[in-house]
Amino acid sequence: MKNAMTWLARSFAVVAAALVIWGSSAHAQGTAPAEAPAIAQAAPAPAATPAPAQSATATPAAAPAAPKIDTGDTAWMLTSSALVLMMTIPGLALFYGGMVRKKNVLATLAQSFGATCIITVLWMIIGYSLAFTNNSSASANQFIGGVNYLLLGPMGLNATTMLAPTIPESVYMFFQMTFAIITPALIAGALADRMKFSAFMWFMALWLLFVYCPIAHWVWGGGWLGTLGALDFAGGTVVHLNAGTAGLITCLVLGKRVGYGHDNMAPHNLSLSVIGASLLWVGWFGFNAGSAVTSNVGAGMAAAATQIATAAASLSWMFSEWLVARKPSVLGMISGAVAGLVAITPASGFVDPRGALIIGIAAGIVCYLSSVHMKKVFGYDDALDAWGVHGMGGALGAMLTGAFASNAINSMSKGWLIDGNGHQMLIQFYDVAGVFVYCAIGTYIILKVIDMFVGLRVKREVEIEGLDINLHGEMVHV
């Protein structure tokens, strides 16, 4: 009886897997049907597919070719979108909010919340169109999408996109919106404690349109980096190197906080940061596994890789700090976890668990050195280590993706160390360099323009007294 049940379940899973594979994008094309059953059991797809399960002989070849909305994929992508939104509010808001001094907590929370709102609206107006639709000019399409999705006009109830053919375009637009939200919001870590809120909101808006949208298009929307074959599963360069670079430029343009190097700027409440980092960690499964844009074998492996790399990075940061500074700080442990999440972001979906482990260990050590020691050597005030963790972690992850990507995990990828494709390293380098250079120049110009019209930095008295009471008229404790 038990055997029969198992057999039934397996048959059901084979059919479901076949449907998922047929319905999914190119990510799953290399999956052999023979290995599908065991993996598909873990996927929510079986419950969602209405197809009859009695025939275990169905194969991908037997399925019709036209893309069709898959309810399992859609359910997973709705969940993923909500998870990624949770990363910014409240995840990132608490992570950063706990790390600043008590006089600037609300101002920091307001940055995450304000970014969420302004970017949502701008994404609806034109952002999605610029990043994820085709430009009618093929050469311009290498760099920026079209404008015909202004106000999401063509996105009807039943619309789909070739970028994610098995889910409604409304879901894909929402999913990508949550990425567009967190990327600029991450920059707030570098500019904490000293930027005007008005300037910040302008910065979020302009940076989204002129830096994030083009770069997202380059890699994911059909632009030159994607065409070149750059591997960035969930945004190691598009999201993290991009935000980190912008953070580095912003903290250089703004200058150091008043009292930096003299006053104690230690976090006012690390328990908020621990909660925030933990929410980021959980939400990141939507970020990485969701980036499969289907509920398939690739999503499962991406989730596993994410969990492994994150824990490994937290440990490697913790042990590095324990060795060098004699104490394993809580801030170090949670920063290490975020560093691991960042570094595995481009790689998840391309690497196997062994690759994930190595990437995680490397991320903890490299980001510890960059956030604590490199920052001290060069003397820039990257207040909450947006560059040290996201910039360095994103660049490291992108390069290691080239090294550890495995054709056995994803038919789209052929890495250097496992598949002997050394050329991939060069492509990954173009990806890193292209994003860094464009982002640095774009961010610098945007900041200078805002400085001209609005002014970037608060007055010295305001900074000393605190942003909460001066910019928002409120205090976290009255």
Next chain:
Amino acid sequence: MKFITAIIKPFKLDEVREALSALGVQGMTVSEVKGYGRQKGHTEIYRGAEYAVNFLPKIKIEVAVRTEMADAVVEAITNNARTGQIGDGKIFVTSVDQVVRIRTGETDNDAL
């Protein structure tokens, strides 16, 4: 009557209080304070950023006693607050002109 102000390390408070109670000191006032002495502050590093620690947390004890008890009290504080490390603190002894117990109106030694 003498008024004794002692600045001590915070974790020494319990020992000092017990020693003074044993001597028969009837009451004391304790405050959490910050300050520095000859050792000045020092520099610490948190997450790659240096900062100066100019004022260290200390406990200030204030006791008013009969003149003949003052030496014993100073000795008890000295013995019980000492670690031998830098930053053990200081004791100041001053004369008191008048003491009044508010509830009863008793004055001077009767009010101690």
